Amino acid sequence: MELEAGSVVEGRVVRVTDFGAFVELPGGEQGLVHISQIAHEFVRNVRDFLNEGDIVQVMVKGRDAKGRLDLSIKDLTPAPEGAPPPRPRRLPKQSPEFENKLKSFLRGTGGFGGKGGKKGGRRKR
Numbered sequence: 001m002e003l004e005a006g007s008v009v010e011g012r013v014v015r016v017t018d019f020g021a022f023v024e025l026p027g028g029e030q031g032l033v034h035i036s037q038i039a040h041e042f043v044r045n046v047r048d049f050l051n052e053g054d055i056v057q058v059m060v061k062g063r064d065a066k067g068r069l070d071l072s073i074k075d076l077t078p079a080p081e082g083a084p085p086p087r088p089r090r091l092p093k094q095s096p097e098f099e100n101k102l103k104s105f106l107r108g109t110g111g112f113g114g115k116g117g118k119k120g121g122r123r124k125r
Contacts, residue, residue, distance in 0.1 A: 003029065003069065005062040008076065013054040021050045023058055023071055031069025033058060040079050 003009065003025065011023040011031075020034040033056075038049050050056065061070040 003060050005060055007060040008057060009060065010055060010057055011071075013050050013052055013056060016046050016050055016052055018046065021046055023056060025058075025069070029069065031058070031060070031071040033071045033073055037061075037070075037072040037074045039074055040077065 009025050011025040013021050014024045014030065015022040018035075020032050020038070022030050022032055024030050033050075035043050035046055038046065043049060056073060057076055058071040058073055059075045061072050061075070063069055
């Protein structure tokens with residue numbers, strides 16, 4: 001069975017990971033439903049939505065550069081009306097050690113773009 005982008009097929013969840021679920025399709029080929037393609041709402045834990053052995057309908061989104069199937073469950077369900085927008089991504093916090101090293105470096109160089117030691121660019125002769 002040739003799977004093309006936009007095809008809707010039924011498959012069985014064979015493995016659940018932190019980043020999504022692998023679904024086996026008719027013919028034995030497997031594809032990934034990425035965590036972002038499981039539901040319209042924010043998905044913190046894939047296992048809250050899918051478990052191994054579940055039978056699911058998926059849409060084939062296409063193939064990546066390595067020929068692996070990209071699948072979606074979310075594209076088959078209508079977005080709920082009045083739903084909150086997706087959660088924004090947070091930038092990771094830097095470690096305190098890094099922050100201290102950065103502050104020390106900036107003091108020693110005169111700040112961003114500084115030429116060294118003293119402000120104003122004058123050097124002692």
